[in-house]
Amino acid sequence: MAKNSGSKRLSRRDFLKLSAVTAGTAALLGNLPVYKTLIARAASMASAYTLADIKNQINTVCLQCNTGCGIKVKLLEGVAAKIEGNPYSPWTLWPHLPYKTPLKETATLGGAICPKGQSGLQTAYDPYRIVSVLKRKPGTKRGEGKWITIPFEQAIEEIVEGGDLFGEGHVDGFRALYALRDPNVAKQMSDAVTKILDEKDPDKKRALVEEFKRTFADYLDTLIDPDHPDLGPKNNQFAFVWGRLKNGRGDLFKRFVIDAFGSVNANGHTTVCQGSLYFAGKALSEQFDPKTGKFTGGSKFYWQTDTANSEFVIYVGANMFDANYGPPQRVPKMTEGNVSGGSKYAVVDPRHSKAAAKAWKWIPIKPGEDAALAMGMIRWIIENERYNKQFMSNANKAAALANGEKSWTTGPWLVKIKDGKPGKFVRASELGLVEKGTATDAEGKEITVYTTADGVQFPFDPFVALVDGQPVPFDPNSTDVPVVGEPLAHVTINGVECKTGLQIIFEEAQSRTIEEWAEIAGIQASDIIELATEFTSHGTKACVDIHRGVSQHTNGFYNVLAWYTLNCLVGNVDHVGGMIKGTTYEYTGSKAGGPFVLSKLYNAKNVAFGLDILRTRFTYEKSTLFDGTYPTKRPWFPLATDLYQEDIPSMGDMYPYQVKILMLYMSAINYALPSGQTVSEILADPKKIPLIIASDILIGEASQYADYIFPDLSFLERWELHGTHPSVPWKVENVRQPVISIPGWPTVKVWGEEIPLSAEALMMAIAERLELPGFGPNGFGEGIPFTRPEHLYLKQVANIAFGEKPDGSDAVPEADDEEVEIFLQARRHLPKSVFDPEVWKAAIGNDESLWRRVIYVLNRGGRYQDFAKAYQGDLVTNAYGKQLNLYQEKTATTINTMTGKPFIGYAAYIPPGISSVGEAIEDQGYDFHLITHKIITMTKARTITNYWLLAVEPEGYLLMNASDARRLGLKDGDRVRISSASNPKGEWFDRDGNRKPMIGKVKIVEGMRPGVVSFPLGYGHWASGATDVEIDGRRIKGDPRRAAGFHGNAAMRVDPHLGNVTLSDLAGGSAVFYDTKVKIEKV
Amino acid sequence: MSNVLEELAISVLAAAPAEGDVLIRMKAELERALQKPEEQRRWVMVIDLRKCVGCHACTVACVAENKLPPGVVYRQVAEEEIGTYPNVSMRFIPRPCLHCDKPPCVDVCPVSATYKRPDGIVAMDYERCIGCRYCMNACPYASRYFDFGFSNYDETPEAEGLIVGKPQGSLSETLPSFEYGKVWLRKREQSPIGNVRKCHFCLHRIEVGELPACTVTCIGRATYFGDANDPESLVAHLISRPNVMRLREELGTQPRVYYLV
Amino acid sequence: MAKNPPIVADAPRPAPAKKMSTAERLLWLVGIVAFLIGSYGLYQRFTNGLRLTDLGSFVPWGLWVATYEYFVWLEVGSLLVFTVLVYLVKWNSVLAGMARTLYLTAIAILSMALILIGLDLGHPFRFWHVFVWPQWGSLMTWMIWLHMVYLIVLVAKLALEMVRETPTTKRITAWLSYLSLPLGIALIVVAGSVFGVVIGRPAWQGSALPLYFLISALIAGTGLLTFQFVWFWPGERTEEYLAVARKLGQLLIALLIFGLIASALGGLVILYPGVPAQAIAFELTLFGPFWWVYWVIYVGFGVFVPLLLLLTRSKAARRIGVAAGLLILTYIAVPLNIVIPPQLSIEVVEKSLVAAYHGPGMKTFYFPTISEWLVTVFAIAFGFLVFMVGYHILWLRPRINHSAQKEG
Ligand SMILES: Nc1nc2c(c(=O)[nH]1)N[C@H]1C(S)=C(S)[C@@H](COP(=O)(O)OP(=O)(O)OC[C@H]3O[C@@H](n4cnc5c(=O)[nH]c(N)nc54)[C@H](O)[C@@H]3O)O[C@H]1N2
Ligand SMILES: Nc1nc2c(c(=O)[nH]1)N[C@H]1C(S)=C(S)[C@@H](COP(=O)(O)OP(=O)(O)OC[C@H]3O[C@@H](n4cnc5c(=O)[nH]c(N)nc54)[C@H](O)[C@@H]3O)O[C@H]1N2
Ligand code: SF4
Ligand code: SF4
Ligand code: SF4
Ligand code: SF4
Ligand code: SF4
């Protein structure tokens, strides 16, 4: 049972008495013993500086921001005392230590981390962290700030069984939504639904639906809507939405939501972050699948610069010194390059960022017009033939390999032009270059083949490139038949008009003169030419590195394509000093086939199917909701996923169906999102979302609207696999592991096991009560328990330690006795519920050798490829090495459900700031352009709790150019109110009733483009300890320092058509942060 | 240990495109300096303003290392904007105590509670300091801060059992600091409360062969620390460059913190 | 020399039984009440350290240090002038009779000074460190030591005044008096130099301050002397009494004007070469948020009103007494302006540094808090009560000058 007993029925005295007897109770937390004894012991310490002792250090991974730098936490009597960089991690030392370096040699050696990393202690030790399950006080409204503590197991009972939980009528619990439980039935239904989706003919579709209803007559009540089986089962009405979630934990949570509970709704925050950067990356990386003839398997990722080795980088909308991924890892390479003269960079940003201060050139571009600059450069570079012809000519893998490349583009592929518009790639058969026929394959099966005049056979209708003026059919993935085509061509073959992909982009670039492009971008034509010249003067060691400033616009997807096109024009992909991708050690065991192939470790697995609330899993046209009309009630997103801004508004509109239980994890969704006030309004309404459960470490901006808040462990107390970032050339895996345990932290029992109160505990307890597959004594298969979080996490670490070779030749060394001793000693302060060597070892099958390898990895805070291994001559080892879709057939044939027209499939200039239905937005009278930026001392909604950081920057200012300030008669530090057409009052929807005005101080600078104002993320809180709350009738005073400053997101433009959501990029999915006009008034 | 690190530095240097991480090199040099008797060491700090990116990591690292209470700081990073739009730039100037060779702060102390060590560090004797704050007025660089005994958590709630609460929520601050190799707890009106405090080049770290907290965490690799008496040391090389300068030389304080411009 | 003063013995001590006058009662009341109120400040000081002050790391010295300096001026200045007039200029006057009361007053004020400077320390109970580990390179060491020696001399002199006078005691007193001259001057000059040597605060720097301190000490001292003479003189208001009062008044006028010129010159010297930090300090004094401290309190009530009172030809010594009183009260503005504005100038000199970090006491503005005022009230009340005890209980009152007696 949960031990943090303390229900509202007990008086405080009883409560304390009661909790005093049960060990490890929340109440103990408040009592000082731990603290006192600690101080006492510290005082009696003979040799003072014990932090330099390796036995008082644990390497783990920072999560103060998402960069995930390796950190070394120095402990004093089991309390985290100081954080430094983990010297094994490429994030904090350059070059990082050889992985084999004995641990003890690093006792007094640290790496560099940023100020947030340094203040991490204050996130873990925060007075406002919650320690017991909080339930919205019955009879009070959501967000009213009144809570009662209830025992963990009572909370689990309430959310699973439901009932009249708040005296507001019946609320469905998890059990009610756990409708479809039989994996076999689910599988059959899922297949039947696929059939329905694939059926193009409306009548036949309807017939299939009727057939479905007949076949599954006994199960119809498990569906959301039997007439629309493609909405899936009621299980989908449970939605799990997270803000910051990394692997490891992520795998456990998804196993719970998808594989165990059977809901398709597990959505992350990608689109609030740099969505269109990811989904442009996905579109660019879709690969041709000969079997289906489709482009599939694109990975949600993006490229960044090999910072250390590029000679010239254009950083566009990338806040290199203050944010990005991230300063400790990237900055030293930039400063070194600057001073040694080895490299230089330009910054394209309306705001003079700190990076701009050290840049060769700063281009204060007009917000949202980045593509214009890129297009101007593309035009100039192609017209002056300064692009990498070889790279742009390689039409397939063989050509790339033959010419010392690993990747190739669709630039030279011929695209069919129908009435002036580019559509699909032309297929050889359409030009009469191949004959469709049949043949028998190895197994004697009959297959269609396409044969050229000279007898070359293709298992699919091949693509065509122009070689010396002649159309040549080719296989993109062929490794032996290189096809090097003409990159620029506009031809008509057998009456079929065709252009190469690059030709199409070139013509788009030629649609305006350099001067016109400059005009649009609000810069000089000379800027464009200078940038283009420099960019094409460093071979493949020149890059464009882009981030949120480029992607978080309504035209984000196309801005990204435009800049990435430039990277392809110099052919820098996979090159040392070029554009690279992140690579991690495989932790699922699939590559090596062990030691633990996690995808196979299930006793049973539910089958989630149907449409997700974000409408991303299949297209509108395929769905049974399709009635031929556009626009749809809300946009569908066939090219993106994890649309953070769509989660809550979709639930508000109950489109495509109602979500009855929302579980928020590490999310400040209403604070983070542009026009987040609309999100708060929906969250506050139980009629829209009947049950909201949040996992949080405190009462946060979003979790304050929850019905239940379950306390979580901080990043210093938990497991996670943090992965890597694209600018890291080495193969790595960062392992976050428990370093401290808040003394007296409550524990709970699941399947009889005592584990700390945490997000894992929440999910596992639900799984236990509902007896979900994939968890429990046989969760990993007969006799292999999954009853503790470590059971999963250690298997993952074991896989990392074992490596990617089946024969184990890729394994890390075994920790020697000394390192094992250090490992145990360094964790001596952790309670058994957190660290029990026996339990840990058992989790990996008590394999001594494997256990020592696991220790080797844990001691080093992860696994890191050695410095020299990242490069092979001119190319990077961990290369992308695939096709890049400069021209995208898939995108070009996908329909925008708000306009009914297909998306454009290549880099094009599209004006910023248009509504979901494609209308331009004129906000008369709002004369400032609002943008936002991050500062090094603030992360998201999270670091407001770190007083050490607030001492550097206590409130954050609205940056404004001096000339504008003069015009408005503003002085430095004057207070101003920010309002916009969609928020004319300029205020936040705070907790029930209250409104929090967006009033902040201006900082007058020269380094802002006139007419543009920017504010930093992280201030102006109304929760997270900023305001008073009441728990068990006891007032808990808020800290005004946490409410200081302002947060301008509520001023950001609400979509005029949809009304309850920010502007979005319908192609790349981005939530839009930089396309709003605002009014600035002195108050 | 030093040899291992030397080797290590070498092995790493071999692989590195540049000189290898200066942190490794400086660490090795630190180990080397510690072999010598104290009076033969000459600690100096060099800060490359071209490399400082104004990240404030050093500031906070120092606060965390020395458990500095609100109102006390040893190393701010001053930011200055230069020029007018669109020709703008920014300068970031880290400002630790300069450990002057002719330290006015030391001259004025009535009880020698602040003094110049043979190795060049201008140190504090908290137990002797009477807290007259004369040295603060005497320091022309505003490098000294008085510990009034404030806490970041004074106003935060206790609320045992409902939230983590003040006692443990404030551990990041109430843990002892190890300045000068001693254990300093924050007990009311006891040293270092009521004393003037200042940068001490992380003496307690140097002594165990660990670089100063600000130096280790310098993201821009703009901060160098070492023994100027060691002709082979990085700092020795750097301070012989033509582009070094010191703050307000005209005062004749002869700082031991150099800036590269 | 006009006709001798009537020869009188010590003002007769009333019988213990005798009720004290309402005036006296009132004074005791005021003293004790002030002491009690001030004690709360003391309590705060010991429970909250210096947290309840408005002091900080950019403005480390405030009201207490300024008041300390002022008290030093008074306590030393008054005796300097007195000793000079009596022992060097050898005024054959009734002034000498003031000795006892003056010494008593000086000790009372000295106690105020030491209380304030003691409580200004971060660790008041470590004051003795200065005697155990003196650092002779620091002028503060010298100041404190000199102050101690001065204290001893004073006490000795007072003691001698209290015992039956013999030629020996007279001789010793005389020598001590001569000794107290260089000692007092040194103390003042050193006190001034404590600021003068500080290169951290350009506006303090230079040779001007020690001298200025000396002048100020003389002005304040003369003020106190005059005040005491006029109001505490027990004998009849004779011609000679009036003559002395007027002489003192004239001396006061001279010094006041001199002081004004000096400060004006000082200001010019500072503004002219335009050493920014110095100029800022001076501008702050004249036109800063506390311009009125300089203009209203110092120039207005501290200089002009007294001058008016003194210059109007009138026989009434009372005016002179009032003028002197006003001066003593308002002249505190001078040390306040010397101590505080020069520290505020950091705002400008280190603008970006000040903006780089935030926390309590990291501001470039200062105004004494209630707590600081309370502690100051405590110190003054304490000194005042010392005086009351001395004056009313130990009966340390002026007596008629003996030299005059011999001549007769
Ligand atoms: N104005 C402006 N807004 C922005 C941005 C910007 O640049 N400017 N940046 C955007 C970007 S890039 C992103 S990624 C989003 C991020 O926005 P989100 O993904 O919503 O993430 P956070 O803001 O970090 O919110 C995390 C919340 O989870 C809770 N929490 C904190 N720690 C823990 C923990 O350890 N466990 C659990 N269970 N909960 C925890 C706290 O309530 C905290 O507020 O913000 C976006 N918002
Ligand atoms: N300190 C800190 N670091 C962080 C984080 C944090 O919260 N705090 N979060 C991490 C996360 S989750 C992310 S996603 C990354 C984000 O990393 P970045 O995207 O590099 O950081 P941002 O500040 O969001 O970048 C926005 C930049 O674009 C500029 N900008 C705004 N509008 C435009 C425009 O129209 N055109 C151009 N060219 N530029 C424009 C802004 O001025 C700003 O400099 O940072 C990571 N690192
Ligand atoms: S950049 Fe800073 S906050 Fe982000 S992970 Fe690295 S150290 Fe932590
Ligand atoms: S900088 Fe200031 S504190 Fe540091 S040594 Fe020089 S004078 Fe002393
Ligand atoms: S404050 Fe301490 S160190 Fe500074 S001068 Fe006074 S006694 Fe010396
Ligand atoms: S050397 Fe140590 S004390 Fe000095 S600034 Fe750096 S971290 Fe702080
Ligand atoms: S850590 Fe280094 S780069 Fe960052 S502010 Fe300090 S000195 Fe500058």
Ligand SMILES: [Mo]
């Ligand atoms: Mo993000």
